Amino acid sequence: MSAFPPHGISFQHTLKQPFTLQGPALHSGQHASMAVEPAAPGSGVIFRVKTSAGWQDIPAHWRHISSTRFAMALEYRGARISTIEHFLAACAGMGLDNALVTVNGPELPILDGSSSVFARAIREAGLAEQDQERRLVIIRRPISAQIQDARIRVSPADKTLWHGRVQFNHPWVGRSYAWYDPSAGRFLSELAPARTFGFTSDLDAMRAAGLIRGGSLDNALVIGDHGPINEDGARFFNECARHKILDAMGDLFLLGGALVGEIELEANGHTLHAAFMRKLWETPGAADWYPTHSWVAHPSDEMLPSDGFSARSAA
Numbered sequence: 001m002s003a004f005p006p007h008g009i010s011f012q013h014t015l016k017q018p019f020t021l022q023g024p025a026l027h028s029g030q031h032a033s034m035a036v037e038p039a040a041p042g043s044g045v046i047f048r049v050k051t052s053a054g055w056q057d058i059p060a061h062w063r064h065i066s067s068t069r070f071a072m073a074l075e076y077r078g079a080r081i082s083t084i085e086h087f088l089a090a091c092a093g094m095g096l097d098n099a100l101v102t103v104n105g106p107e108l109p110i111l112d113g114s115s116s117v118f119a120r121a122i123r124e125a126g127l128a129e130q131d132q133e134r135r136l137v138i139i140r141r142p143i144s145a146q147i148q149d150a151r152i153r154v155s156p157a158d159k160t161l162w163h164g165r166v167q168f169n170h171p172w173v174g175r176s177y178a179w180y181d182p183s184a185g186r187f188l189s190e191l192a193p194a195r196t197f198g199f200t201s202d203l204d205a206m207r208a209a210g211l212i213r214g215g216s217l218d219n220a221l222v223i224g225d226h227g228p229i230n231e232d233g234a235r236f237f238n239e240c241a242r243h244k245i246l247d248a249m250g251d252l253f254l255l256g257g258a259l260v261g262e263i264e265l266e267a268n269g270h271t272l273h274a275a276f277m278r279k280l281w282e283t284p285g286a287a288d289w290y291p292t293h294s295w296v297a298h299p300s301d302e303m304l305p306s307d308g309f310s311a312r313s314a315a
């Protein structure tokens with residue numbers, strides 16, 4: 001039996017058995033279903049999407065990011081999958097490295113707007129250890145990215161630690177901070193339940209733009225002039241800051257390996273995460289891509305780029 005979360009586990013894991021989840025998609029409002037199955041070591045998470053030309057696999061890798069507007073979306077060979085971040089955060093948080101995810105449409109179900117349902121499904125299905133070492137991205141030199149007020153900084157550390165900060169000109173949110181230590185084993189209780197959030201003042205504009213057609217008080221923390229308008233209120237006093245950590249954890253899963261370092265986030269979002277991943281990959285010496293052979297010997301050259309690899313491994 002594997003321990004949760006994966007800190008310290010050095011081998012890759014897949015599911016012991018498949019599971020399915022379904023529900024409305026946040027932006028399209030359409031019914032979305034996903035079937036998650038075990039996958040071979042080294043394959044990572046693969047989204048299998050139906051296109052007019054047949055089924056197409058999309059590797060969960062930052063090279064295939066096609067849009068970061070309101071959600072993380074991937075596109076590969078004419079197939080598209082969106083709103084993947086909360087599922088990938090559950091994969092990262094629970095230590096699921098390899099899985100095949102067959103979907104019935106271009107968006108994953110939003111469920112309750114957090115990673116809780118995904119994480120519990122992974123726990124119930126169980127994890128099986130595989131015979132390949134887990135890929136790690138071990139930070140060796142501080143590296144940061146910034147877009148306007150949004151900032152991410154990652155520094156070398158013996159163990160991974162996340163810090164999230166958000167600031168809104170709003171009396172209930174104000175300046176909010178959260179931290180998360182994966183080695184404490186509290187992903188399911190401390191981070192996974194933190195929901196997507198939005199302000200009532202912004203929702204009308206988003207609906208008018210054709211977004212969040214599936215959005216409701218069932219799948220988001222909705223903040224009115226004086227605080228949450230959800231019947232049960234917030235799940236944590238700093239739920240917004242926790243959710244920002246969750247979003248970053250999900251997006252950075254697209255690196256293709258587990259990040260080892262201290263991560264400081266401020267007003268972060270999907271566009272920033274995408275910029276950071278590219279910068280990290282393109283900065284020789286910023287990280288050790290471990291184990292070296294697994295980054296070149298990957299089954300798909302397109303999935304884990306080999307260009308620039310020799311420069312990096314020589315650094």
Ligand SMILES: [Zn+2]
Nearest residue numbers: 085196243247
């Ligand atoms: Zn989110």
